Amino acid sequence: MENILFLAHSEADGTLSTAALEALGAAVELKQALNGTLAVALYGAQIQSAADSISACGAQRFLAVCGEEFATARHATDAAACEALVRASGATIIIAAASSRNSRVMGALAHRVRGCVDTHVTDVTASSGAPVVTRWFYRQRIEGSLTRTQRPWILLLDPGVCSAWQGTPGSITPELIDVPISDSLRRTSVRGTVTPPADQQTIRPDAKLLFVAGAGWTKKQKDGQTHVPEAEAIILDFLRNSKASLGGSKSLVDLSGENQSTLRFMSHLNQVGQTGATPRHPKGLSACCHGEEPHTVGWRFIGERRAINLDPNCGWARGKADVLYVADAFEVMSKVNALLAAM
Amino acid sequence: MSTVEQIAIERATIDVDIACVGFGPAMGGFLTTLSRELLNHDGSPAIESGTMPGMPLQVICYERADDIGFGVSGVVTRARGIRASFPGLDPAQIPMAAPVSSEKLVYLLDPIGASRRSRALRVGDRLFRAFRKFLRVRHDALELPFTPGFLHKKDGLVLSIGQFNQWVGAQLMSSGTVQIWPGMPVSEALIEDGKVRGVRLLDQGVDRGGSPDAGFTPGMDIHAALTVVGDGPAGAVSRDIDRRLGMPEGNEVREWAVGMKFVIELRPDVELQPGTVLHTFGFPEPEMFGFLYVHPGNVASVGIFVPSWFDCPIRTAYRYLQHYIQHPYLWRFLEGGKLRSWGAKSLQESGKRGEPFLAGDGYARIGESSSGTNVLTGSGVDEAWTTGALLGEGVIELLQAGKPFTRENLEQAYEQRRRNSWLEKEARIAEKSRDGFQRGVVTGLIGMALAAFSNGRFSLGSPPAKPGERLVSPADFYRGKLTPQEITAVQQECDVRGTSAHGPLMDRCGWPAIQHDGSLLVSHQDVLLMGGKVQAPAGYADHVVFRDIEVCRRCGNKLCVEMCSGQAITRSVAGVPNFDREKCIFCGACMWNCPETVQGQSNLQLRAGAGGLHSAEN
């Protein structure tokens, strides 16, 4: 029988993230499918409200490591906390969300509990009483289904692939596990976070629309000249007017690294695709993007997609976008800006 | 702003024994032959370095492309020279290689009616169709009952040059005796008093015009006792040497072609044996020869050659290649296939008449840059390999004898070897074999046969004119099909759109529009992405330069635009073509297609550059 453990950290406000609830949803489903047991393990500065919020998930045990030592995402202490939780739970399958905090420690955790780990998991099902895991390989270009005999088996779920667990909050008293923290685990101190300056455009996951700019913005236009300042003005105008978030194709972002004439506000933080982000905005609009797979990997998960390109056969759009406008992006976007400004 | 030439630059230098330019089949032959003699059995140097006493001979090869496996050719070759270097060669060791299993020569009729056929050919086509049952004309094609001996690739190999280069390179580097540096373009030869002293690498950190910019790094000077030049048909170093040291009296490179091909994954139900070879002629235009070679794994290389004597002022390769693969004879195999790779290159087809000095003080020329290609047999790889191998033997002889690399010594050790080999004998037979094409396709074909069967004693036609000298104006070319006004209107529209004009002009002449399918029939821009990857590292100058823009403005044809394999050169309203380095695949077509000369030199200059098309399956 599989002992399934849902492992999560609390957020700064003591709650669980949506991604964590999705992982819990997957854990609950797997428990039912495998007829196994379910335990919950939480770590962080404060875990009580997180535990209460999922008290009705059907877990037999609630374990927790908490305290100020675990307030920030520090590898040494997080790994120690997770190790203690997994050992105490006797879990054979551990399911967690692929947050940056979890992702940082899962390799170490697997090593310490002599287990194994799979990441970028998109599905966990049961077949013949055993879990079958589907995950990405080659940066989301190949999907593989696999089984392992080794236990414990840690699974990091990509966000957005499972339905979040929903239930009525209640009250629960978790078993607190004491994890002594020696000085050797305090060599790193987390000083906080920095957000890019307000004027620096990045991919904001909360935006409704992602605007993806391609290298075409910096290329010669009909008159044989480049119009980079105009391109910058049009794009920034559009972002202001539409509240869209900004992404860029790899070729455009690379240009900035090479000091070529490019959009000044574009950096690797904007890059979508294999070496960048794979955002999941409800809508995506690309302009002047050109490319075949794997360039297009970047916007595979965006809901509705439209593209503007002069080439009707543009590989970025054909078969990848819902609508392709064969048009001059400079002209169209200027007009779009005018219409949005007038609203 | 000052250019690099105008300011005094401190350049780093290194000394080596042998500096090599370009890594292709010729350099593969040279380095393979050389490397085998550089070490004793116990691993100690058999030949000591002259520049680093006590060390083994220092041999360095510089290649422009980012990897040594980026050749642009799927070939069938008799592989005589290759087999001589690798006795007992097992083709299965080389990816995509297969022994030739069958060979056919096929005449393709025009199923569309848009091909420009002479009266003689039209009569011939009508006869073929009338007697189709008797002649077994099927799928609009006539399979000739035999392949003439001179074309035959009996006992040969079908190869991917990309894979072959990679295989040879891996063998060489594992020997540890030679270094091959990819991603390192050579800009010019270092010449003093008529002697080649080495090479200069290309400047980095310059703007498009070549002026020092952020991170300027002057190209290093590589001093070498011997410089081996094997940089292909359009190599900058070869042309630099020809320009500065001259050509043998009466010799000139006048004949060229662009070869363009697809590597196609065939439908699973297509049962073509690996090693199947089809040579075709007659379609899409009578002047164009074509081929289909089958590699293992149900993959085929399919392509055409567009020669300099195809007098079309809007000649192009890509659009014609798309029509070629859709010929019913080929389409039955290729329909439903998937494009795996694409590429194009120029072929220097002048043979003996274009031969440069094969050696001089401090340097030797091999491969296509030494006019090694045999235009009668349509073979270049085997010849290139052999020129390199012969130089390798000669160099070993000189090194072992402690003789310096002077003109006399290299002529005796290398050139004489070449003159005494099958290369020279066959090149002499081929010398005038294609003169007939100056008068027309039928005369050309008869002339080839005549030269072949008379061992070069007889030929038809006249010595070739330069590509630019033969060109007719678009108005003359399209007389009877399009009016000058229609042509001008199309060209002006293309100026505004910044595209080439051959597409709309061909449309108007009856060539059907290409129905893109997203997997094999794709736009010219998509083929650049799907068929490989064009590298254009930052910090290098534009390598295509229009010297006198007024001359460009006056040029009516803009053949550089039409013939550009990557759509890197485009028309503009200003009348001066635009060049986009990020699309250039270094095919070299623009160089020989520019009909304008300024002060004795082509108005379009193709200089040394970095990057190019990278596809390992070519």
Next chain:
Amino acid sequence: MSNSFQVVVCASVVPDPLQTLEPVSGPNGPALKNEMMLPAILDPWAAHALYEGANLVKQVAGSSLWLVSMAPKAKLQQVMMTVAQKVPLQLVAVDGPSSGFADAHQTATTLAAAVRTIPGIDLSKLLLFGGWESASRSAGVTLQLVGEELGIVDQFQGVDAITPQTDGSFEVLERIEGARHQVSVCAGPPAVLGWATGSLGEPRNDPQVGMANMRTLMPALQRAMAGTVSSDGLHYANVTTPKQQRQTRIVKDMPTDEVARELVHWITQE
């Protein structure tokens, strides 16, 4: 120098990202079609780690840089000819699989063993660099596992910057959710840093660097140790490329104003 670093970069080779990848079943589990024929490059994120490592070594006197790379020897050799022109390095070559389907745990054990064999390696000065995730396995755990094998408890992932401080400590910026960076200060080595893109562009090919590297590179390749990676207990049920073809409506010849109106309507509707 007491504050010097020994930077070891773990980086494998991956198929050039622009190549079409097609999975096939081989005798040893899944593989890529024509895997050995696909042009290869240094794993992109790990390559950034290498450039950042070289930059760090240049800044902090007395520091040194190694590249530990496991891949089939022929591929490794090919890629190293280009990599060697970028930055001065010492190579530790391991002749083994570079497939994305090779198990991370076994790979990590082999890499950790290779790090330990580096002559003069001092784990107290070690900064273990690598890519945040590889472009092949894309698991993001191999480097962590190597770190654990070597007993390193300070680990950072998604790193975009390292700034050495005068007291031997260093500040690290890690990518976290919401396009933010987490700022940490680590007392000093040893530490594991899995790099994102960092801030340095790809260095140009430098023949002088190439020449210098060549003296050690070819011998390192020739004595590449064999690395075996088994897959005990791991079974692949199937491996496919996702099919996500959309029916694209292609709008041609629509006046600009109308395209703009349609787009604005689409953008603004809920």
